[in-house]
Amino acid sequence: MRDAHPARPTLETVARLAGVSRATVSRVINGSVGVTSGVREAVDRAVDQLGYVPNPAARSLVSRRTDSIALVVPEPATRMFSDDAFFTGILRGIGQELEAADKQLVLLLASTPASHHRIMRYLRSRTVDGVILASLHGADPLPGELAAMGVPVVASGRQLAGSAVPYIDVDHAGGVKAAIEHLLTQGRTRIATIAGPQDxxxxxxxxxxxxxxxxxxxxxxxxxxGDFTRESGTSAMRRLLDDEPALDAVFVASDLMAEGALRALRQAGRRVPQDVAVVGFDDATAARSTEPPLTTVRQPIHETGRMLAQQVLKLAAGEDIDPALILPTELVLRESA
Incomplete structure (x- = not known):
């Protein structure tokens, strides 16, 4: 009885049909130079005719490439897959750039010491061509460990540990300065802040x-x-109102926390912006639909994701990159201030 599933085509099968050697087929499939256009076309025709699919593991051994880039995020899944605009925008930007480069994105969450060790074991096996780090906390050892292994790595934001890993960040201080100067120009005199986590x-x-x-x-x-969550913005705003009932403005270090602050102000009977002006940071999509629409500092989140992918792909290709890129921010005026 014949097997209902024909044997999967091999390099040898393709080589026989194309009339070339197995080594030549391998060079064509792995994009090597030094193959004439006629030979390349013959191999491509044979591949199409046979429906040959390269073995990814064998291909990576020959080319030393996996065509995969890891995004490592030291956050729990509940935070990563919440409605946080930063993660959504970063993922969209990275994914767009890797898709254009025909690369695969691998998402790794390292929120516990156990997951950290598991990820390091995974990365030591050279299962990816490069690593993007995002949302680092404190003196996280990941950047230094990966750099010491020789893995091409780029970080979103400079590292508190002061490692030599290249990074892309935004002009945080410049954006905040523009927000505070705007509030002062409006005549606001008691300006509070809900800051983000200090690690x-x-x-x-x-x-x-x-x-x-x-x-x-x-x-x-x-x-x-606060901790960049909506709930922490609500709690922090309530504490500010208890400590300083006469405050007339608040700068909030993320739009998600600003949404929580707006809720607390409504519950306290404070009108925005008549009684208290509110400014956020991010310019998330939701900033346009809050009540009232949120004045905020726009950071180029999607562009940051795209540039992170571009930079790590350059490193993986052996190119030099700028060790620190700082992207501009912009104050966007809406009804809340």
Missing amino acids: MVAGIDRLAGYRDALAAAGRRSLVEI
């Missing part, structure tokens, strides 16, 4: 920008800390 560069730099801008204007800082 992340974005949280640290935005708080520093707020303090510097208020100090330059001779104003007093009023600070509460």
